[in-house]
Amino acid sequence: MIRITPHRTPLRRRPSVRLAVAAGVASTMALTACAAGEAAAPGAASDGPVTGGTLTYLEHQAYTTLYPPAAGFYPNGALVNNLTARLLHQDPETLELEPWIATALPEVNGDATEYTFDIRTDVTYSDGTPLTAENVVANLDLFGLGDQDRALIVSEAVNNYERGEVVDDDTVRFHFRASAPGFAQAVSTINSGLLADATLERDSEGFGPGNAADIIGAGPFTVESEEVGTSIRLAAREDYAWAPPSAENQGRPYVDAVDIVIAPEDSVRIGSLASGQAHIARQVEPQHEEQVTSAGLSLHAAQTNGVNNGLSFRFDHPLLQDIDVRRALIAGIDREEVVSSIFSDAYPLATSSLSSTALGYSEQEDAYAYDPDLAEQLLDDAGWVVGSDGIRVRDGQRLHLVVNEALPQPRSRDVITLVAQQLREIGVELELFQGDQAAQTAASTDIDQVQIYHSMVGRADFDVIKSQFSIDNRNTLLNEGADGQPIDADLEALLQEVASEPDTEARAAASAAVQAHLTEQAYVLPFFEEPQVYGVQPQVHGFETESVGRPTLSGVWLEG
Secondary structure, eight states: OOOOOOOOOOOEEOSOOOOOOOOOOOOOOOOOOOOTTOOOOOOOOSSSOOOOOEEEEEESSOOOOOOGGGOOSHHHHHHHHHHOOOSEEEOTTTOOEEESSBSSOOEEOTTSOEEEEEBOSSOBOTTSOBOOHHHHHHHHHHHHHOBGGGTBOOOTTOOSEEEEEEEETTEEEEEESSOOTTHHHHTTSGGGOOBOHHHHTOOTGGGSTTOGGGOOBSSSEEEEEEETTTEEEEEEOTTOOOOOTTOSOOSSOSSSEEEEEEOOOHHHHHHHHHTTSOSEEEOOOGGGHHHHHHTTOEEEEEEOOSEEEEEEEOTTSTTTOSHHHHHHHHHTOOHHHHHHHHOOTTSOBOSSSBOTTSTTOOOOTTTTOOOHHHHHHHHHHTTOEEOTTSOEEETTEEOEEEEOOOTTSTTHHHHHHHHHHHHHTTTOEEEEOOOOHHHHHHHTTOTTTOSEEEEEEOOSSTTHHHHHHOTTTTOTTOOBOTTSSBSSHHHHHHHHHHHHOOSHHHHHHHHHHHHHHHHHTTOEEEEEOOEEEEEEOTTEEOOEEOTTSOEEOTTOEEOO
């Protein structure tokens, strides 16, 4: 497993301070498979990169939107990452920023309320239109402000945005109503993928399934065809010539095309990969890792550098308002059993709400210890009495809680099933909310339907913790009251400080304070640091992921 050491990012500052998987021949090449959880470097090849061929990539789920600010869902991000270019690029290992469409890192004023970028003038979109200063400003104005009339949300990666300004033909400046220290990293993410003017005119539905071929970016691939919910074919853009400086491939993608095939059934997806009918498959579940490596394939486990996979306890629900009940839930869940019995070495046990590879990480020592005796004592003291069926009751109400199934996350149902068994031992009844992704999404913001929320979020910036918990963003704790104000104002203030403090050390301190607050208030129980695990055929070379584990396919080439 790759362990990424976060680096501070240098910025120049102004002095002012079908399944029809394409049939393939199974490779007979020998390759030593990486151990589970270890990221596999491309195998050594006798010759250099080869141009041509079609890469078959198996995806676990279909995409839902290609509007960049809403593209965090991994099937969305995999497409946006390969269809768009961004102002900056973030190195997935060092987390340092470098120019991409910008010619250099931005100039930033002293309080990080003004960012100035020089941009390239030789870039075009796949429809032939130029990428101009006006177009860049139009992109960021939409992403930073959103458009309610078209149901287009504000990007959770962009904070305190006020407006963009065209300084001249190759210079743009962005203004913020308060410090926005995360903006440079924000414009390196898929949430800030640049789009052609015609695409910017679309409404939310226009970015949805069935419209992929009409989403025009300046990235290395275009959408050639789409079968909704089944497959998408990407075609290499022949004139692509503006890759980030660190990219090994500075020109058009090596492969001619990529067939992305939706294969939700694990047995079908992994079986097709192992038998040689596909080159790469995303979401190799822990129980299938041995099948993949035994077939002579490698595993690539990319860390997501953000908020860990875990549970958010929605503390404003009547059953969870008592902190001792929340503490009892934490003490009554054996995380080590969950991780060791369901997952592999690719899934390190969490030691905070943030991954140990995340910017701002602060260890919460001994915060999540399994102690069922303490859990029972806390519930006894809170007046919850064990009923005849083993479930606790107080004032005629059962201690019955509902948790969602996190369909994008690995083995969520198995996790919740085991956790429910553990909690039943202390007299708590945990119900798994049933339904597909649409039903899960609809219920996720209703505290009467879902009181405990299973999720994670990846982003290689301090702001990721705000993205997860702020009332302005994902708000997984449902901390917003009926009046629109935060119920826990201290938590929201700390989150805003993470996003608005211009000094790096102060941002790290604010992030640590958020993690400590989440621990002290028993708001969260993190399980593990979630990777994105891919199975890769030995004839595939140059496969990489961006900083939160989405595939980057422009450097991939096929041998043999």
